[in-house]
Amino acid sequence: xxxxxxxxxxxxxxxxxxxxxxxxxxxxxxxxxxxxxxxxxxxxxxxxxxxxxxxxxxxxxxxxxxxxxxxxxxxxxxxxxxxxxxxxxxxxxxxxxxxxxxxxxxxxxxxxxxxxxxxxxxxxxxxxxxxxxxxxxxxxxxxxxxxxxxxxxxxxxxxxxxxxxxxxxxxxxxxxxxxxxxxxxxxxxxxxxxxxxxxxxxxxxxxxxxxxxxxxxxxxxxxxxxxxxxxxxxxxxxxxxxxxxxxxxxxxxxxxxxxxx
Amino acid sequence: xxxxxxxxxxxxxxxxxxxxxxxxxxxxxxxxxxxxxxxxxxxxxxxxxxxxxxxxxxxxxxxxxxxxxxxxxxxxxxxxxxxxxxxxxxxxxxxxxxxxxxxxxxxxxxxxxxxxxxxxxxxxxxxxxxxxxxxxxxxxxxxxxxxxxxxxxxxxxxxxxxxxxxxxxxxxxxxxxxxxxxxxxxxxxxxxxxxxxxxxxxxxxxxxxxxxxxxxxxxxxxxxxxxxxxxxxxxxxxxxxxxxxxxxxxxxxxxxxxxxx
DNA sequence: AGACTAAGTTTCAAATAGTGAAACCAAACG
DNA sequence: CGTTTGGTTTCACTATTTGAAACTTAGTCT
Numbered sequence: 001x002x003x004x005x006x007x008x009x010x011x012x013x014x015x016x017x018x019x020x021x022x023x024x025x026x027x028x029x030x031x032x033x034x035x036x037x038x039x040x041x042x043x044x045x046x047x048x049x050x051x052x053x054x055x056x057x058x059x060x061x062x063x064x065x066x067x068x069x070x071x072x073x074x075x076x077x078x079x080x081x082x083x084x085x086x087x088x089x090x091x092x093x094x095x096x097x098x099x100x101x102x103x104x105x106x107x108x109x110x111x112x113x114x115x116x117x118x119x120x121x122x123x124x125x126x127x128x129x130x131x132x133x134x135x136x137x138x139x140x141x142x143x144x145x146x147x148x149x150x151x152x153x154x155x156x157x158x159x160x161x162x163x164x165x166x167x168x169x170x171x172x173x174x175x176x177x178x179x180x181x182x183x184x185x186x187x188x189x190x191x192x193x194x195x196x197x198x199x200x201x202x203x204x205x206x207x208x209x210x211x212x213x214x215x216x217x218x219x220x221x222x223x224x225x226x227x228x229x230x231x232x233x234x235x236x237x238x239x240x241x242x243x244x245x246x247x248x249x250x251x252x253x254x255x256x257x258x259x260x261x
Numbered sequence: 262x263x264x265x266x267x268x269x270x271x272x273x274x275x276x277x278x279x280x281x282x283x284x285x286x287x288x289x290x291x292x293x294x295x296x297x298x299x300x301x302x303x304x305x306x307x308x309x310x311x312x313x314x315x316x317x318x319x320x321x322x323x324x325x326x327x328x329x330x331x332x333x334x335x336x337x338x339x340x341x342x343x344x345x346x347x348x349x350x351x352x353x354x355x356x357x358x359x360x361x362x363x364x365x366x367x368x369x370x371x372x373x374x375x376x377x378x379x380x381x382x383x384x385x386x387x388x389x390x391x392x393x394x395x396x397x398x399x400x401x402x403x404x405x406x407x408x409x410x411x412x413x414x415x416x417x418x419x420x421x422x423x424x425x426x427x428x429x430x431x432x433x434x435x436x437x438x439x440x441x442x443x444x445x446x447x448x449x450x451x452x453x454x455x456x457x458x459x460x461x462x463x464x465x466x467x468x469x470x471x472x473x474x475x476x477x478x479x480x481x482x483x484x485x486x487x488x489x490x491x492x493x494x495x496x497x498x499x500x501x502x503x504x505x506x507x508x509x510x511x512x513x514x515x516x517x518x519x520x521x522x
Numbered sequence: 523a524g525a526c527t528a529a530g531t532t533t534c535a536a537a538t539a540g541t542g543a544a545a546c547c548a549a550a551c552g
Numbered sequence: 553c554g555t556t557t558g559g560t561t562t563c564a565c566t567a568t569t570t571g572a573a574a575c576t577t578a579g580t581c582t
Contacts, residue, residue, distance in 0.1 A: 009539070010569070011275040011311050022339035031529060040571045045531070050272050055372050062474055064530085068340035070371045073378060076337025077394020078283035079329035110331040111316055117334060133338025213323055270568070271540065292558060301542045306560070325559080 013039065017047045018056060018068070027065035076133075085209065085218045086118040089248045093120050096222065096244055100237060103223040105204075107143035109151075109216065110135065112162030114144040117218070139163040139179050140172050142194035142206030143219035148179075149186040150208045150216045171197045191238045193231060194223075201226050205234040207245045211253055220245045274300065278308045279317060279329070288326035337394075346470065346479045347379040350509045354381050357483065357505055361498060364484040366465075368404035370412075370477065371396065373423030375405040378479070400424040400440050401433050403455035403467030404480035409440075410447040411469045411477045417444075432458045452499045454492060455484075462487050466495040468506045472514055481506045 020033055030048065037044050048066060051057040055071035081087050089106050097104050097120035104120040114136045138144030138159060148159060160176060167174040173182055186192045194204040206221035222241055224234060281294055291309065298305050309327060312318040316332035342348050350367050358365045358381035365381040375397045399405030399420060409420060421437060428435040434443055447453045455465040467482035483502055485495060 008314060009311055010271045011308075012315055014272040014275075015315050015317065018336065022336055022343075025343060027343070029529085034529095041530085042532085042571055042573095043569080046569080047272075050270055053269060054273055054276050056276065062472065062476070067343055068336065070340070070369050070376050070378070072333070072337050072340035073394050074371060074376055074396055075279065075283055075329065076333050076340070079331070079333035079337070080394075082283075082286060082288070082328055108331050110335060115331050115335055117331070133334050133341075135335055211323065215323070274540095290558085295558095302559090303542055303544095303561085304540080307540080310560095 013043075014047050014051055017044065018051060021057060021066055022068055027060060027063065027067040029063075029065050033066070080117070085248060085252055088252050089118060089220075092244050092248050093118060093220075096120070096220075096241065099240065100222050102229075105143055105206075105221045105223060106218060107136075107141075107147070107221070108218040109138070109147050109159070112138060112159040114138050114141055114147070114219075116143075137164065137166070137198070139165060140168060140194070140197040142192050142204040142221045142223070145179075145182065145186055145194070146192040146206040146208045146219040146221070147216050149183040149192065150210060150214070168198050169196055169200050171195050173197060191235075191242065192219075193235075194221075195231065196226065203229075203231055203234060205231075205238055205241060207238070207242045209245045209249050209252075211249060217249060217252060220248070274304075275308050275312055278305065279312060282318060282327055283329055288321060288324065288328040290324075290326050294327070341378070346509060346513055349513050350379060350481075353505050353509050354379055354481075357381070357481075357502065360501065361483050363490075366404055366467075366482045366484060367479060368397075368402075368408070368482070369479040370399070370408050370420070373399060373420040375399050375402055375408070375480075377404075398425065398427070398459070400426060401429060401455070401458040403453050403465040403482040403484070406440075406443065406447055406455070407453040407467040407469045407480040407482070408477050410444040410453065411471060411475070429459050430457055430461050432456050434458060452496075452503065453480075454496075455482075456492065457487065464490075464492055464495060466492075466499055466502060468499065468503045470506045470510050470513075472510060478510060478513060481509070 017033070017037065017039075020036060021028060024032070030045070033048070034041060034044055039047065048057065048059075052059045052066070052069070055069045058067050058069045059065070060067065085106060085108065093104050093106060105116055106118040107114045107116050109115070116134050116136065136144070138148055148156060151159060160179075163176075163179075165174045165176070165179075166172070173179045190207070192206045194202070194206065196203055202223060203226055204221045204223040206219050208216055209218040209220060211217055220241060222234060222237060278294070278298065278300075281298060282289060285293070291306070294309070295302060295305055300308065309318065309320075313320045313327070313330070316330045319328050319330045320326070321328065346367060346369065354365050354367060366377055367379040368375045368377050370376070377395050377397065397405065399409055409417060412420060421440075424437075424440075426435045426437070426440075427433070434440045451468070453467045455463070455467065457464055463484060464487055465482045465484040467480050469477055470479040470481060472478055481502060483495060483498060
């Protein structure tokens with residue numbers, strides 16, 4: 001809930017409110033927000049007013065409810081096409097999807113959580129917005145563990161502090177200690193497994209996408225079901241996945257220094 | 262450029278900076294932003310720091326460049342699925358695309374500009390993030406004019422003030438007066454034309470999506486080329502488009518009061 | 523009706539947080 | 553090496569934010 005740590009300054013508070021509105025699935029009334037937030041009435045009111053005035057929120061005059069504004073959609077368009085690995089990785093995901101015939105995930109780290117930025121479905125065509133932008137836990141997903149494993153100490157610490165360690169399945173690594181041991185194994189192995197840790201019957205093989213400097217940029221995974229395949233079979237594809245991750249990393253980096261001018 | 266009107270408060274400035282980063286297609290360095298922004302060095306610096314700390318921006322430690330952060334992608338996911346008409350309209354867009362075989366646009370108003378929130382391409386399947394989130398001018402597009410025509414006076418005024426009235430083609434209505442006359446005609450007619458006003462050879466028929474109270478929620482358009490069809494043929498479909506717009510509006514509204522509890 | 527209640531909006535003095543010129547530091551350059 | 557360029561920190565000044573409380577509407581109850 002409100003355990004949002006320290007919201008620095010007015011901007012932090014405003015963004016906090018934004019998150020609050022986002023977390024409800026539907027338009028919210030002022031009083032709903034008021035009862036949830038730690039901020040006093042007048043403060044919250046002005047915050048909402050500012051955000052609305054800025055187009056980050058929409059106030060429906062009929063119902064008096066707030067919803068996220070369209071300006072966010074515009075910003076996100078830019079965010080997706082510029083900040084994330086998605087646009088660069090797109091052709092590679094297609095390639096990987098074609099070769100494996102399995103579900104592909106491309107994820108990045110967002111405040112200790114896994115954020116899926118792109119995806120290919122085994123069968124159906126992609127439904128972008130509907131899928132990308134989703135978040136998931138880091139400690140019990142392939143992509144999550146792959147990224148955690150290569151995070152520098154302080155960042156890892158920060159991320160660990162945000163894990164819930166909820167036990168989704170009997171296989172879930174539901175403690176800090178177990179997870180740390182696993183991360184060590186992942187570093188050794190070079191890729192992460194998901195052994196039905198998040199969802200029964202779902203397994204995956206994930207590799208990190210690392211910059212030349214060793215910084216974690218994201219992770220890439222191939223997901224399947226125990227009904228269709230085994231960890232061993234998935235593991236056979238690990239070199240190929242790693243290879244594609246390396247290509248994505250290389251292209252992402254070279255994209256950074258196009259015209260140093 | 263900096264003609265951003267009045268950025269109220271710190272929050273406004275922060276969002277302003279966010280837009281600035283977004284407007285560059287690529288990661289930007291501090292000095293680039295500095296030269297562009299009206300804010301003094303230290304102010305801009307702290308703003309960037311705050312935004313980075315909040316996950317709205319990412320600072321690449323290797324290159325010292327800022328890019329939009331992943332938190333935006335997450336927020337946008339929520340924004341798209343909650344605030345916009347897109348999720349509701351989706352099946353209707355499919356229907357309209359199937360019936361007409363033409364390109365379909367669903368747009369909303371964003372600070373005087375047209376924001377495309379969903380789209381169906383004539384031939385290819387949709388590329389969501391790559392297309393949705395784009396913005397365009399209001400005064401010379403079908404959807405733009407359709408929305409302007411039903412805006413209440415003050416909102417119209419605010420929107421008009423933000424139009425550039427650049428003459429894209431000989432047909433572009435490049436003045437406030439011409440546009441106002443056209444808007445009147447649109448209200449009479451019930452739908453807006455785009456007579457190659459934005460791009461030569463591209464025509465479209467657009468209708469507003471209005472709430473029961475008459476509030477503009479968005480607009481819907483069918484686009485084609487002069488090579489393939491004529492305004493008259495497009496106009497023949499206007500009733501159907503209007504019908505679908507009405508359905509979207511109805512569903513969007515009923516969605517608002519699901520469980521009044 | 524008239525008195526209550528809930529929900530949203532506005533006020534205003536006090537306090538905090540934001541400002542920005544200038545100083546500082548550190549690489550990169552010549 | 554001295555200099556430039558690019559980024560970070562300081563600090564006194566001030567404008568913005570704060571939030572208790574007063575105020576307005578609507579909507580309810582008796």
